[in-house]
Amino acid sequence: MNPRKILVAQGGGPTAVINQSLVGVVLEARRHRGVEFVYGARHGVRGIVNEDLVDLTQETSHNLELVAATPAAALGSTRDKPDLAYCQEIFKVLQAHEIGQFYYVGGNDSSDTVRIVSEQAQAANYALRCIHIPKTIDNDLVGNDHTPGFPSAARFVAQAFAGANLDNAALPGVYVGVVMGRHAGFLTAASALGKKFADDGPHLIYLPERTFEVDRFLADVKATHERYGRCVIAVSEGIHDASGQPIITTLAKELERDAHGNVQLSGTGALADLLCEEIKAKLGIKRVRGDTFGYLQRSFIGCVSDVDQREAREVGEKAVQYAMWGHRDGSVAIKRSGYYAADYELLPLEAVAGKTRTMEDAFISASGTDVTDAFRLYLRPLLGSGMPDAFRLRPNPVAKVLRR
Amino acid sequence: MNPRKILVAQGGGPTAVINQSLVGVVLEARRHRGVEFVYGARHGVRGIVNEDLVDLTQETSHNLELVAATPAAALGSTRDKPDLAYCQEIFKVLQAHEIGQFYYVGGNDSSDTVRIVSEQAQAANYALRCIHIPKTIDNDLVGNDHTPGFPSAARFVAQAFAGANLDNAALPGVYVGVVMGRHAGFLTAASALGKKFADDGPHLIYLPERTFEVDRFLADVKATHERYGRCVIAVSEGIHDASGQPIITTLAKELERDAHGNVQLSGTGALADLLCEEIKAKLGIKRVRGDTFGYLQRSFIGCVSDVDQREAREVGEKAVQYAMWGHRDGSVAIKRSGYYAADYELLPLEAVAGKTRTMEDAFISASGTDVTDAFRLYLRPLLGSGMPDAFRLRPNPVAKVLRR
Numbered sequence: 155m156n157p158r159k160i161l162v163a164q165g166g167g168p169t170a171v172i173n174q175s176l177v178g179v180v181l182e183a184r185r186h187r188g189v190e191f192v193y194g195a196r197h198g199v200r201g202i203v204n205e206d207l208v209d210l211t212q213e214t215s216h217n218l219e220l221v222a223a224t225p226a227a228a229l230g231s232t233r234d235k236p237d238l239a240y241c242q243e244i245f246k247v248l249q250a251h252e253i254g255q256f257y258y259v260g261g262n263d264s265s266d267t268v269r270i271v272s273e274q275a276q277a278a279n280y281a282l283r284c285i286h287i288p289k290t291i292d293n294d295l296v297g298n299d300h301t302p303g304f305p306s307a308a309r310f311v312a313q314a315f316a317g318a319n320l321d322n323a324a325l326p327g328v329y330v331g332v333v334m335g336r337h338a339g340f341l342t343a344a345s346a347l348g349k350k351f352a353d354d355g356p357h358l359i360y361l362p363e364r365t366f367e368v369d370r371f372l373a374d375v376k377a378t379h380e381r382y383g384r385c386v387i388a389v390s391e392g393i394h395d396a397s398g399q400p401i402i403t404t405l406a407k408e409l410e411r412d413a414h415g416n417v418q419l420s421g422t423g424a425l426a427d428l429l430c431e432e433i434k435a436k437l438g439i440k441r442v443r444g445d446t447f448g449y450l451q452r453s454f455i456g457c458v459s460d461v462d463q464r465e466a467r468e469v470g471e472k473a474v475q476y477a478m479w480g481h482r483d484g485s486v487a488i489k490r491s492g493y494y495a496a497d498y499e500l501l502p503l504e505a506v507a508g509k510t511r512t513m514e515d516a517f518i519s520a521s522g523t524d525v526t527d528a529f530r531l532y533l534r535p536l537l538g539s540g541m542p543d544a545f546r547l548r549p550n551p552v553a554k555v556l557r558r
Numbered sequence: 559m560n561p562r563k564i565l566v567a568q569g570g571g572p573t574a575v576i577n578q579s580l581v582g583v584v585l586e587a588r589r590h591r592g593v594e595f596v597y598g599a600r601h602g603v604r605g606i607v608n609e610d611l612v613d614l615t616q617e618t619s620h621n622l623e624l625v626a627a628t629p630a631a632a633l634g635s636t637r638d639k640p641d642l643a644y645c646q647e648i649f650k651v652l653q654a655h656e657i658g659q660f661y662y663v664g665g666n667d668s669s670d671t672v673r674i675v676s677e678q679a680q681a682a683n684y685a686l687r688c689i690h691i692p693k694t695i696d697n698d699l700v701g702n703d704h705t706p707g708f709p710s711a712a713r714f715v716a717q718a719f720a721g722a723n724l725d726n727a728a729l730p731g732v733y734v735g736v737v738m739g740r741h742a743g744f745l746t747a748a749s750a751l752g753k754k755f756a757d758d759g760p761h762l763i764y765l766p767e768r769t770f771e772v773d774r775f776l777a778d779v780k781a782t783h784e785r786y787g788r789c790v791i792a793v794s795e796g797i798h799d800a801s802g803q804p805i806i807t808t809l810a811k812e813l814e815r816d817a818h819g820n821v822q823l824s825g826t827g828a829l830a831d832l833l834c835e836e837i838k839a840k841l842g843i844k845r846v847r848g849d850t851f852g853y854l855q856r857s858f859i860g861c862v863s864d865v866d867q868r869e870a871r872e873v874g875e876k877a878v879q880y881a882m883w884g885h886r887d888g889s890v891a892i893k894r895s896g897y898y899a900a901d902y903e904l905l906p907l908e909a910v911a912g913k914t915r916t917m918e919d920a921f922i923s924a925s926g927t928d929v930t931d932a933f934r935l936y937l938r939p940l941l942g943s944g945m946p947d948a949f950r951l952r953p954n955p956v957a958k959v960l961r962r
Binding site for chain 2: 164167168193194197204205206207208209210212213217218220221223224225226227228229230231232233246247250251313314316317318320321323324325329348423424426427443444445446447448449450452453454455456457541542543544545546547548549550551552554555556557
């Protein structure tokens with residue numbers, strides 16, 4: 155049975171392709187007879203409880219295509235993490251507007267919101283299809299081979315390290331690049347895909363899946379610097395000590411916590427600066443530079459994986475198809491086959507909601523500071539076509555005249 | 559008279575297109591009969607004094623083309639700023655290897671090195687053509703409409719702010735992006751080219767050409783935040799108070815100075831963090847995030863202006879043509895005509911060497927926190943083809959049911 159009205163919203167951190175999923179929902183839903191209105195909520199669940207809804211029914215498909223190719227959340231997003239009372243408010247608004255299908259594009263927290271709203275509707279015996287559409291640059295949703303948004307962010311990180319490695323080779327020293335990822339190291343590990351020649355950086359990669367020891371880190375840097383005369387390092391913002399304490403807290407005086415109770419790791423250059431200071435002070439290396447990739451890695455316009463775009467569009471389309479022809483709520487998931495093809499399935503919301511995936515051991519080298527070929531094989535096809543490549547001169551040395 | 563041997567080297571901070579200039583020299587020089595060897599010096603002038611030279615004569619033109627499209631200095635670079643004694647060492651090596659032409663790709667400091675080496679050769683009555691080839695992302699060479707490397711870095715900054723603006727619109731708050739540029743604000747000003755709609759950020763732009771007052775800054779941010787519910791700010795790393803003291807020094811405990819006697823402004827997130835702290839503390843705005851673009855803006859692989867590539871290649875080619883058929887040393891400069899075409903001329907080394915260009919008043923708005931249309935007209939053609947564009951939804955609001 156086709157509903158008369160559907161509602162779509164976007165939650166959590168924006169990505170380069172989240173608008174593809176939005177547009178996938180809108181265009182696919184408008185194809186279905188019976189659907190009279192396609193609504194969007196401004197700034198995710200917050201827009202729903204505030205009844206800040208917009209009508210996407212008359213948006214031109216031409217403009218929708220252009221918006222799809224634009225990064226960040228076109229409807230606006232939110233960091234609100236609804237509790238039961240909040241979800242009851244959401245359901246009240248959906249009911250008042252006679253919404254028959256609710257689509258929420260987001261990460262772990264968003265899938266949990268969809269799960270609770272779905273339960274509310276069932277308890278009230280109200281006919282509502284609730285579908286969660288995956289999105290997160292962290293790649294930390296369980297049940298998915300990978301999540302839309304991650305490939306484009308990974309591409310940015312790989313390209314950034316490919317360039318940083320060339321820069322560091324031209325002006326040798328130590329370079330520390332801090333990458334997003336609170337619990338999952340996928341995005342930091344993507345730095346390895348920027349490596350071409352055997353002596354290219356990143357030479358060392360530090361992931362939140364492994365305990366970070368400052369002494370061990372300094373020894374690694376020292377050994378690499380002695381071997382290559384330089385050292386390029388990728389560090390996850392979420393690195394922590396054996397007790398699980400984030401390394402950044404050892405220096406940050408004041409910790410800002412967001413609404414989810416998480417320490418603020420992004421939007422500050424403190425971790426990179428701390429690590430650089432350690433290297434300068436303890437190893438006596440003079441040229442030590444740190445960059446925090448910050449918001450650039452998720453918001454930069456003009457660095458996107460075409461594979462990611464395609465898949466983000468398809469999870470939106472599939473969501474509508476599952477809702478129209480399926481008989482259950484759920485979370486759309488990406489599955490992999492071959493080398494490489496994507497397919498989709500609808501997982502139960504409980505299978506995804508609130509759970510966090512981290513990097514599989516098979517993706518992390520025994521040293522703990524590199525990735526395996528299995529990870530390279532996993533990530534490479536996701537980065538899409540047209541990846542830039544770096545080339546070197548291969549000249550012969552000229553015999554010395556004065557100093558022979 | 560064609561020399562038998564020529565030498566080319568690269569100095570200063572790498573750019574996305576400096577290898578275009580290198581390859582322009584090599585390929586053009588190899589065309590000239592009489593030229594038997596094309597040498598390169600590893601790591602700029604340091605490679606010359608160390609006799610660390612390589613032979614580019616047998617490098618394939620195919621690989622040279624691939625290297626040209628690769629960012630960063632393929633021969634390696636250096637931060638050494640030669641004094642007279644150092645330049646005498648350079649000249650000694652050039653003489654020992656019977657070099658007839660010396661090409662140095664670099665910024666202000668490099669042009670001064672070429673000037674001194676040229677004087678040494680004249681004093682010794684040694685036939686040496688010395689040509690400086692312009693390069694700097696700072697765009698601060700006098701006598702040039704703009705410098706190779708700047709357009710690609712400007713494109714990165716414009717794309718970064720276009721994306722940061724979208725991200726900030728999705729999750730409103732204050733965003734501070736710190737951009738390179740010690741004395742010249744061109745690169746920071748390029749952030750304005752990321753703006754499309756009237757209410758897009760960057761809403762405020764702070765340049766080293768204007769005195770930075772913290773109180774004024776806070777008042778600007780407050781007014782913008784009240785007006786738009788958000789605020790995107792571009793800040794040059796070189797902002798300073800009325801006495802010329804860099805703003806960053808007011809917080810940095812330890813200042814690392816490089817060989818040129820300059821304060822280290824890049825490779826640390828301190829300025830962005832300081833400004834964010836000020837905004838949080840004084841304005842009581844909760845969501846305040848800062849990014850320091852750092853090395854990404856000059857080394858990111860895959861963000862390059864095709865106009866910049868073409869011109870960087872041509873300044874290398876033209877350098878060889880001036881050396882072969884001209885009768886004087888000099889610095890190649892880019893001139894502009896029409897809307898838009900580039901042409902080249904050879905300036906006397908003294909006209910360029912050691913001088914610094916800053917942004918013309920006509921490029922800065924009366925408020926001091928924005929650019930003028932003259933600047934937009936100046937920069938837009940340099941960014942090249944295929945600039946990404948951002949699009950918005952234009953939906954109608956849905957009438958409220960519960961809260962009407």
